[in-house]
Amino acid sequence: MSSELSVRTEFHTHHASPRRLVQELRDLLGPGAQFTVDMRHNIYEIETAEQFNVVNDFV
Numbered sequence: 386m387s388s389e390l391s392v393r394t395e396f397h398t399h400h401a402s403p404r405r406l407v408q409e410l411r412d413l414l415g416p417g418a419q420f421t422v423d424m425r426h427n428i429y430e431i432e433t434a435e436q437f438n439v440v441n442d443f444v
Contacts, residue, residue, distance in 0.1 A: 390421060390432040398427045406431075413437050 401409065406429060410420055420433040
């Protein structure tokens with residue numbers, strides 16, 4: 386896995402709390418996965434090094 390966080394995904398905050406989002410991202414991407422999450426208004430902005438489908442995996 387590349388250390389470059391080049392995949393950007395947006396996810397609405399009403400789908401998950403910040404704690405749940407981080408837990409689910411770790412489960413989806415693996416324990417050593419690198420990702421960042423910023424919240425802008427009511428949207429999480431997620432940056433990862435690999436592609437994933439946040440809608441089908443979380444909802």
